[in-house]
Amino acid sequence: MIEQSKKDLERYLDTVCAEVRAKGMHREIRDELSGHFTDLVTERLELGADEEEAQRYAIAQLGDPQAVGKELHRIHKPRIPWGLLAGVLLLSAVSLLGMAAVEAGFGDYYKIPDALMLRQSVYIVLGIAVMAIMYFINFKHLQRSSGWIYGAALMAIGVSMLLGLEVTNGVRRYVGILGLFFDVVGYSPYVFVVALAGIWNRQGFMKSWSGRTRDLAELSLLLLPAVIYAVIPAFPELIIYMAVSLTLYVRMTRRWIRGSVIAVTFLTGGAIYVWNHLHLRERIIAAFQADQRDTGAGWYLNSVIHNTLTSAGWRGQGMGYRIAEERLLFPYTDLFPVYLIQTFGWAGGLLLLMLTCWFVLKMVFYARAVSDTYGRMLILALALMLSIRLIYGLTILTGRMPLISIPFPFLSYGQHVFIEFAALGLLMGVYRRKDMLPAGQAPSSL
Numbered sequence: 077m078i079e080q081s082k083k084d085l086e087r088y089l090d091t092v093c094a095e096v097r098a099k100g101m102h103r104e105i106r107d108e109l110s111g112h113f114t115d116l117v118t119e120r121l122e123l124g125a126d127e128e129e130a131q132r133y134a135i136a137q138l139g140d141p142q143a144v145g146k147e148l149h150r151i152h153k154p155r156i157p158w159g160l161l162a163g164v165l166l167l168s169a170v171s172l173l174g175m176a177a178v179e180a181g182f183g184d185y186y187k188i189p190d191a192l193m194l195r196q197s198v199y200i201v202l203g204i205a206v207m208a209i210m211y212f213i214n215f216k217h218l219q220r221s222s223g224w225i226y227g228a229a230l231m232a233i234g235v236s237m238l239l240g241l242e243v244t245n246g247v248r249r250y251v252g253i254l255g256l257f258f259d260v261v262g263y264s265p266y267v268f269v270v271a272l273a274g275i276w277n278r279q280g281f282m283k284s285w286s287g288r289t290r291d292l293a294e295l296s297l298l299l300l301p302a303v304i305y306a307v308i309p310a311f312p313e314l315i316i317y318m319a320v321s322l323t324l325y326v327r328m329t330r331r332w333i334r335g336s337v338i339a340v341t342f343l344t345g346g347a348i349y350v351w352n353h354l355h356l357r358e359r360i361i362a363a364f365q366a367d368q369r370d371t372g373a374g375w376y377l378n379s380v381i382h383n384t385l386t387s388a389g390w391r392g393q394g395m396g397y398r399i400a401e402e403r404l405l406f407p408y409t410d411l412f413p414v415y416l417i418q419t420f421g422w423a424g425g426l427l428l429l430m431l432t433c434w435f436v437l438k439m440v441f442y443a444r445a446v447s448d449t450y451g452r453m454l455i456l457a458l459a460l461m462l463s464i465r466l467i468y469g470l471t472i473l474t475g476r477m478p479l480i481s482i483p484f485p486f487l488s489y490g491q492h493v494f495i496e497f498a499a500l501g502l503l504m505g506v507y508r509r510k511d512m513l514p515a516g517q518a519p520s521s522l
Contacts, residue, residue, distance in 0.1 A: 085113060085131070086143050095145025109138060157442060157504045163435040164207075164500055167486040170416070170428065175489060176396050177419045178408045189489070192408060202370060203497030205484050210501030211508065218502075219450050222274025226297065229267040232306060236260035237414055261310050263495040265317040268301045269457040270502070272321055276328045277450045294419045298325055302342075312480045316344055320460045328453060360478050381411065382475035384418050392421030408489040410479060413469050416487075425473065432470060436463045442507045451506040458503045462496065 089109060093102045116134035117127075138144065175193040182188045189195060218225065232251075240248035240260065249261040275297060298321055305314035322342075325334035350356045399464035407415035417425045439459035446452045462485055468480065471477040485496045 084135055088135055092140055092145040118215050138151055155505045155508055155510055159438040160504055166431055171487045173418050174483050180395050185485035203493040206494055207497040207501030210498050211505045213505055215506050219274040222271045226271035229264050232260050233264055265313050266461055266495055266499050269320050273453040273457050312482050316464055320457055323497055324457050378475055379415050384414055385475055388417050388421050390421045392419050412488045413472055432466050446510045455503050455506050458499045
């Protein structure tokens with residue numbers, strides 16, 4: 077009869093787990109209920125019951141298996157990050173509204189692409205499709221493939237350097253696929269930080285090296301992409317990559333002193349480089365003195381930004397307002413936030429500021445809500461990558477920021493939205509599984 081009771085317990089556990097769709101939690105659920113069963117049996121035996129009676133009592137006390145399973149499914153069901161989803165849809169709507177305003181004001185200007193709003197609509201729809209795919213990917217499988225992902229990013233940059241389209245300053249950044257052109261260099265920081273989050277968190281990697289060998293391997297993986305960006309050169313990517321990857325490195329390895337030394341070295345080297353290049357030095361100085369200078373590299377654009385924003389007013393100039401082409405260059409890409417303020421005024425600008433800040437805070441909240449170490453680091457890396465770009469886009473509105481090629485995520489025109497939607501989809505996918513996987517569990521099929 078004791079053997080029969082054990083079979084009854086297994087059937088009970090099978091019935092409970094059948095109600096829970098999060099298969100990654102089945103082992104933990106079975107262990108927890110088996111522990112409760114053992115405790116109840118022990119308690120009953122201490123009251124004088126025999127083994128068979130104690131086991132029947134314990135199973136009865138566990139409750140109806142279907143009801144227990146449904147309650148556990150409610151606890152461990154997928155979590156939909158409605159806040160981020162609503163935020164990205166609102167940003168996309170603002171993007172399309174802004175593109176319509178640019179078309180109305182600059183429709184016949186030769187530097188504005190034809191059917192600007194339609195093109196951006198296509199990019200956003202494709203981006204949302206990519207986001208949906210990444211949302212349903214089990215991020216635990218990415219951890220197992222982190223080394224391959226890192227190597228693939230290196231190979232992609234190599235291919236773009238050899239076979240890509242040549243752009244400004246002779247740098248080959250873009251690779252064309254099916255009529256779409258992807259900025260491989262611009263996308264690569266996202267891929268590198270995803271790979272590093274997995275590599276540094278893998279116990280196999282951490283235990284396969286020891287002492288100085290492991291330290292050297294960690295630093296090499298951290299600094300190799302930085303060296304590549306410096307050689308290309310791709311300074312915006314270098315700055316963002318170092319800010320995110322170094323934060324990730326310190327958080328995961330707890331090597332605060334070493335991280336601080338790398339950060340100081342990087343900042344010192346950057347300052348020396350800028351100081352020794354008159355053009356870059358003048359651009360930075362001119363950015364902070366746009367309303368006081370009338371010469372210097374970069375002064376003109378910053379002065380245009382300053383004058384445009386100070387004349388926008390609270391209500392703006394409205395849809396179809398056209399700034400002279402020679403004044404506000406590329407109002408749909410680099411200076412798109414400025415054109416939004418000019419069109420919709422500072423009232424619209426404050427709404428954009430609130431939406432962006434809310435979006436950033438939501439990403440931070442989701443990182444704190446995830447208990448899995450790799451998942452939390454993955455959200456941190458992607459949230460930082462997007463937040464730095466979002467915050468930089470807002471700082472342009474001060475008219476005191478040096479202009480570099482960092483598009484405003486989800487807003488500015490271009491195919492950069494693909495990687496941004498992909499990053500957000502992966503971030504939301506991690507949050508989706510926050511209650512479906514116990515911390516540290518090996519990959520499983522969900």
